[in-house]
Amino acid sequence: MENKIINLGIFGFGVVGQGLYEVLNRTKGINARIKKICIKDPNKSRPIDSSYFTTDKNDILEDPAIDVVVELINDTEAAFEIVSTALRNGKAVVSASKRMIAENLPALYQLQAENKVPFLYEASSCASIPIIRNLEEYYDNDLLNAVEGICNGSTNYILTKIFEENLSFETALKQAQDLGFAETDPTLDIEGFDPKFKIVILLLHAFGTFVKPEEVFNFGIHHLNDFDIQFAKQRNCTIKLIAQCRRQNGHVFSYVLPHLIKEHNLLYDVYNEYNGILLESAFTDKQFFVGKGAGGTATGSAVLSDISALLYNYRYEYKKIKQNNQPSFTNDVQLKIYLRYKTQGQVDLAEFFHISEKYESAEWRYVVGTINLQKLREAGWLKNKDVNILVLE
Amino acid sequence: MENKIINLGIFGFGVVGQGLYEVLNRTKGINARIKKICIKDPNKSRPIDSSYFTTDKNDILEDPAIDVVVELINDTEAAFEIVSTALRNGKAVVSASKRMIAENLPALYQLQAENKVPFLYEASSCASIPIIRNLEEYYDNDLLNAVEGICNGSTNYILTKIFEENLSFETALKQAQDLGFAETDPTLDIEGFDPKFKIVILLLHAFGTFVKPEEVFNFGIHHLNDFDIQFAKQRNCTIKLIAQCRRQNGHVFSYVLPHLIKEHNLLYDVYNEYNGILLESAFTDKQFFVGKGAGGTATGSAVLSDISALLYNYRYEYKKIKQNNQPSFTNDVQLKIYLRYKTQGQVDLAEFFHISEKYESAEWRYVVGTINLQKLREAGWLKNKDVNILVLE
Numbered sequence: 001m002e003n004k005i006i007n008l009g010i011f012g013f014g015v016v017g018q019g020l021y022e023v024l025n026r027t028k029g030i031n032a033r034i035k036k037i038c039i040k041d042p043n044k045s046r047p048i049d050s051s052y053f054t055t056d057k058n059d060i061l062e063d064p065a066i067d068v069v070v071e072l073i074n075d076t077e078a079a080f081e082i083v084s085t086a087l088r089n090g091k092a093v094v095s096a097s098k099r100m101i102a103e104n105l106p107a108l109y110q111l112q113a114e115n116k117v118p119f120l121y122e123a124s125s126c127a128s129i130p131i132i133r134n135l136e137e138y139y140d141n142d143l144l145n146a147v148e149g150i151c152n153g154s155t156n157y158i159l160t161k162i163f164e165e166n167l168s169f170e171t172a173l174k175q176a177q178d179l180g181f182a183e184t185d186p187t188l189d190i191e192g193f194d195p196k197f198k199i200v201i202l203l204l205h206a207f208g209t210f211v212k213p214e215e216v217f218n219f220g221i222h223h224l225n226d227f228d229i230q231f232a233k234q235r236n237c238t239i240k241l242i243a244q245c246r247r248q249n250g251h252v253f254s255y256v257l258p259h260l261i262k263e264h265n266l267l268y269d270v271y272n273e274y275n276g277i278l279l280e281s282a283f284t285d286k287q288f289f290v291g292k293g294a295g296g297t298a299t300g301s302a303v304l305s306d307i308s309a310l311l312y313n314y315r316y317e318y319k320k321i322k323q324n325n326q327p328s329f330t331n332d333v334q335l336k337i338y339l340r341y342k343t344q345g346q347v348d349l350a351e352f353f354h355i356s357e358k359y360e361s362a363e364w365r366y367v368v369g370t371i372n373l374q375k376l377r378e379a380g381w382l383k384n385k386d387v388n389i390l391v392l393e
Numbered sequence: 394m395e396n397k398i399i400n401l402g403i404f405g406f407g408v409v410g411q412g413l414y415e416v417l418n419r420t421k422g423i424n425a426r427i428k429k430i431c432i433k434d435p436n437k438s439r440p441i442d443s444s445y446f447t448t449d450k451n452d453i454l455e456d457p458a459i460d461v462v463v464e465l466i467n468d469t470e471a472a473f474e475i476v477s478t479a480l481r482n483g484k485a486v487v488s489a490s491k492r493m494i495a496e497n498l499p500a501l502y503q504l505q506a507e508n509k510v511p512f513l514y515e516a517s518s519c520a521s522i523p524i525i526r527n528l529e530e531y532y533d534n535d536l537l538n539a540v541e542g543i544c545n546g547s548t549n550y551i552l553t554k555i556f557e558e559n560l561s562f563e564t565a566l567k568q569a570q571d572l573g574f575a576e577t578d579p580t581l582d583i584e585g586f587d588p589k590f591k592i593v594i595l596l597l598h599a600f601g602t603f604v605k606p607e608e609v610f611n612f613g614i615h616h617l618n619d620f621d622i623q624f625a626k627q628r629n630c631t632i633k634l635i636a637q638c639r640r641q642n643g644h645v646f647s648y649v650l651p652h653l654i655k656e657h658n659l660l661y662d663v664y665n666e667y668n669g670i671l672l673e674s675a676f677t678d679k680q681f682f683v684g685k686g687a688g689g690t691a692t693g694s695a696v697l698s699d700i701s702a703l704l705y706n707y708r709y710e711y712k713k714i715k716q717n718n719q720p721s722f723t724n725d726v727q728l729k730i731y732l733r734y735k736t737q738g739q740v741d742l743a744e745f746f747h748i749s750e751k752y753e754s755a756e757w758r759y760v761v762g763t764i765n766l767q768k769l770r771e772a773g774w775l776k777n778k779d780v781n782i783l784v785l786e
Binding site for chain 1: 412416419420421422423521522523526527530531532533536659662667674675676677678679680681682683684685690691693694695698701702705707710712716718
């Protein structure tokens with residue numbers, strides 16, 4: 001498509017859509033212009049000219065003059081419908097919808113292959129960090145062992161405020177929402193669903209393995225209390241919500257869990273709404289990427305990078321799928337965790353493989369020990385608000 | 394070239410060449426094999442079969458079966474001769490020779506364009522960090538303000554040992570050399586030439602501006618003494634050798650200078666032979682990349698990534714050159730520095746624009762003030778071993 005002007009049809013004009021509009025307007029040298037923006041509510045007041053807007057999706061999907069469909073809406077089902085129709089209609093698609101993508105990766109992979117059109121989604125994982133592109137392009141010859149990191153800006157903002165400014169969980173959450181870092185439904189962030197969608201996407205590009213989001217265990221920071229925070233501080237650690245996928249004995253496992261992080265760990269210094277991704281590989285040891293994980297222009301800029309890549313006929317090659325030596329997914333690994341609870345009987349310590357520390361006081365108890373990830377995933381007792389876990393390094 | 398096997402002709406079999414051999418051997422899924430390796434000394438004992446080796450460059454340059462020439466030698470003039478002949482002969486070229494590339498960027502840019510063959514050199518800048526590829530591919534739509542970072546593994550190793558383990562400069566240098574992190578000629582590292590070659594390359598890919606290495610001022614850590622180290626520690630800072638290029642008022646300036654770095658700065662935590670690059674842009678704020686900047690397999694892996702990219706017909710687009718709105722290069726900027734010296738008359742304080750602090754004792758004196766980069770570049774007094782400078786944040 002080089003040297004021609006790309007016509008964009010955009011779905012959604014929220015934080016990211018408006019960020020994209022701003023970024024596009026201030027960028028010289030990108031031959032792309034917005035032809036139509038499809039929105040739900042025609043009566044909402046908009047910061048740009050009304051001639052841009054339509055409520056009829058076919059004004060974009062059926063317009064042969066539109067080359068690229070940019071999907072930036074919150075409704076997962078509607079997003080999948082839009083993206084798959086666009087791909088079938090031979091249009092290139094750029095999307096930022098992590099949940100929709102994570103839940104439909106096999107179908108979307110098929111659709112882009114069958115219809116021979118590019119489908120790019122850099123903004124879906126860690127916003128401004130070009131992690132998918134780097135996994136695709138740069139680590140295909142490297143023996144990757146692990147991808148782990150902080151993939152959720154709002155929980156990282158909350159944890160930063162708790163550890164650096166001694167704010168309460170509630171005050172920090174409120175601040176994050178006021179600043180627009182938290183998603184529409186905060187439980188997606190706080191319970192670790194949002195980073196799970198991202199790690200499922202990254203796992204495919206890192207290892208070539210398709211995994212359903214429901215196979216990956218996620219537990220967030222919603223049970224965190226002052227006792228846990230003191231436990232971390234006494235050990236000169238901070239707490240970060242970590243999403244990871246890691247190769248082990250020919251398999252790959254993955255989870256989203258709060259971790260104790262020591263000061264020398266590169267992830268320790270990822271603050272506020274920033275995200276950080278640590279890659280471990282056989283030849284290059286550790287590689288680390290840091291960038292803003294939330295915010296309109298940061299995400300809009302990632303979307304525009306995908307649009308710009310389309311001008312150079314870029315598409316994901318999914319080389320690791322094609323190499324046909326993907327590790328299979330497993331939850332059968334041992335994790336060393338801290339488990340905090342209030343009264344005996346709230347947890348089942350018999351499920352531990354090994355317990356190395358036990359503590360009890362009138363208020364709280366904890367154990368440190370090794371437990372199988374699959375057992376943790378099935379543990380009903382984790383639903384109890386009195387119970388929390390932290391993974392130890 | 395997809396699906397065919399690439400035949401490689403390699404020049405040089407030192408640390409990087411052997412690293413490449415190892416990485417290639419352990420990597421499945423890369424359709425590339427070494428056909429010939431051209432070396433200088435046929436009598437040196439080699440860890441692999443002698444049938445690989447030749448001393449006649451034409452066995453590679455004139456062999457039509459060789460698709461890709463990989464240039465990994467230390468001799469700058471010979472390297473340029475090899476690379477330009479290979480490009481003229483229509484072969485794709487991968488090189489890790491930062492000095493040769495930095496000194497010949499305009500000619501090499503012309504050669505790859507005229508002969509319509511790819512010329513890739515990711516390993517030349519920050520070894521395992523995919524920074525050139527990211528600047529090329531990912532930041533073309535972003536309004537980049539600055540690229541700054543730690544681009545030299547051996548000086549960073551030395552500074553880490555000095556600050557973290559209180560080693561003397563000499564002991565730390567010896568350790569770096571024993572570990573193979575230091576270049577053949579340590580002055581290239583210690584006086585800041587090596588990172589200068591890298592920043593000249595990055596400047597072209599970041600801003601589209603050609604700059605000759607001799608236009609960029611470099612001053613290393615060769616004058617650093619205990620007094621400077623104490624000065625840094627008293628201010629809760631560390632010292633890092635920083636290469637940077639930065640946009641200012643429509644121009645771009647660049648230098649390599651030792652900096653005081655505060656604890657909250659992401660570069661503070663880049664230790665040992667690791668490199669770190671911080672990008673500042675209008676939309677994504679700060680982006681940070683960390684990875685090993687030295688060592689055979691780390692650099693070999695970067696070379697192999699370029700080879701792998703050739704399989705997918707990748708080449709640098711040099712979009713920022715083509716966009717034709719490059720900032721022009723300048724040295725006319727003010728820097729805030731610490732200047733340490735022994736006796737009056739060793740330095741010319743009249744060259745300062747402004748002085749905010751003055752200190753003197755029987756042993757050492759220093760001033761803190763603002764000075765023009767061009768004046769610093771021309772200052773003969775900086776050659777005096779009693780004189781050192783540090784840039785302040």
